[in-house]
Amino acid sequence: MTASLFLVIAGAVLVAAGLYLFLERSLMRILAGLLLAGNGVNLLFMAVSGPARLAPFVEDATEQSAISDPLPQAMVLTAIVISLATCVFLLALSYRSFQLDGHDEVADDIEDAIVRRRAEADLTSATFDEAEEGVDHDTDLAEAEAEAQAAAAEAEQHGDAGAGNTDEEEGAR
Amino acid sequence: MIEVNQLLPLPVLLPLIGAGFALAFGRVRSAQRLISSVTLTLVLIVAGILLWVADSEGAQVLWLGAWPEGLGIMLVADRLSVLMLVVSSIVTLSVLVFAARSDMDEGREKAPVSIFHPTYLVLTAGISNAFLSGDLFNLFVGFEMLLFASYVLLTLGAPRERVRSGSTYVVVSLFSSILFLLAIVFVYGAAGTVNFAQLAERLPQLDPGVQLVIQLMLLVVFGIKAAVFPLSAWLPDSYPTAPASVTAVFAGLLTKVGIYAIIRVQTLFFPHSPLTDPLLWIALATMVIGILGALAQNEIKRLLSFTLISHIGYMLFGIALSSEAGLGAAIFYVAHHIFIQTAMFLVAALIERAGGSTRLDRLGGLASNTILAVMFFIPALNLGGVPPFSGFLGKVALIEAGVTLDTWVIWIVIGGAIVTSLLTLMAVLRIWNMAFWRPLPEDAEAPNRRLPVDWLFSAGALVGVTVGITFLAGPIIEFTERAAADIFADAYLTAVADAIRAVGL
Structure with missing residues (x-):
């Protein structure tokens, strides 16, 4: 099998660019990255299917070697359909995120931030022997929690949106 | 005369057809519920028949579309895949009863048509497709079906919390999908096929470096999932x-x-390169770090999520051993863990309902609710690996399989497995102490104690199944050992080769 070097290079560049965009926080950039990487992989499929030949209609009259390999084409078609659906879903998700928070960034997890702050403040876990400890300790915990949530809010780039987050979480309890 | 293997597409087709009907009746809630439950019951029946046939007559194979060899999609049901199929259909069916109710509680009024049921059915179809698939690309399609359904279900109703957590999930899953597709390109470029059986013949002939790249890519992809x-x-x-x-x-x-998918890749494609040592270390890290994460949590569902990660380590341990006993034990552990983890999360939902929260510092005094307490305590002990239950049996089988191989790495992993088991017990008993045993904290809200009967029924059924597995552990372990023996006897390849010959291609 011979592969076209041009297709391989183009595919590799697209995948690399796509993966770079994947590292961004904004869903729109991630979407752009996904489309680039997806098309890059599709090009690689074309590369592995060998040089272009006749359209792959399986008939008795045609020589098997005269037609191009139909399998990668079928796979690429499926992959294109899937990436279209992904694109639509990500657009909707990104729009919804924009509607709620005014931005479309993938945020840090709040509970994670709380646990992290506790560790930094050298406090025991919220579920550790609480019943036996004094009132003082309890307020410590409450303070640390409030602090951690504030920090989680700050950690997000848009301070006001983050605060809204924690507010709703409080409300939900 | 209809051949039995004609049943193979049904676990995929039925839910998809059902999803169509459920969408068409989007405004009639009762019709949707009827459609989903009938569909999933049919899938369970088909899966049961396939289980019986695959166990008594060997693996069933179906080439779809009668294309020349190498072009069509192949569905294969060997013992391993039908076992997974049966387990998954029992779980999806019993959770459906639960979901029909929460569907009413959550997100319904916000969505124009009720999308829960159609999406849930697509999820089921995707899972069945992944288990039955006989080629790598169809496995990819199965994964995408279940992933897309999971994106929608995870962000159901799209409140702020779910959009945030859903974004993380979607981005990670999309990344793994791209990687999977890239791996398929490599495989196709290297071997010229994506069919499992043909790959099993061709991959070992490749250059070892190329083989290792393909193996690691597939392991990373499935490791993410x-x-x-x-x-x-x-x-x-x-x-x-x-x-x-x-x-x-x-x-x-x-x-x-x-x-x-990891079991398939490791046993079919790379039986000569089991990567035992690296996988054992990864299994150990998964177990220990997962459970340490669980101990730090204050929220029941997050705690359970960490125990889930931790117990994935046990299955990986069994796979890494790459012995018949190890694989058999791993398959048993997978079946056991599917039920137990689902049951635990359903009980967590009941706790949320009864106590008004899943945060441990806001819960207390739930032991007065006897049914709930029993329903939590039994699967909790099971998850923690306390002797009579299936969790204990699965762990003993894994450790036994490890001991026979007797290398120092395995002894370290066995030590880790025992410590993890004890820490799991500690984590679930912490839920017990905080949520059930101690009195309600003074500053917590007055709980809402009403528990819907159908929730109790559904969660209770799954808890019953986990107890049932304990009683039926003998026959089930025998079955999983036969499934593992099949894998080592290349029964899969033989069945596929026979089927290809039978079609006359």
């Missing part, structure tokens, strides 16, 4: 915020689809 340690960080951030029933199914099933 299965939440194996360094690739597991997405799971506890995304699962807990979904609706209760959805979390239960995801936690029970989706990671196990990844484990199933």
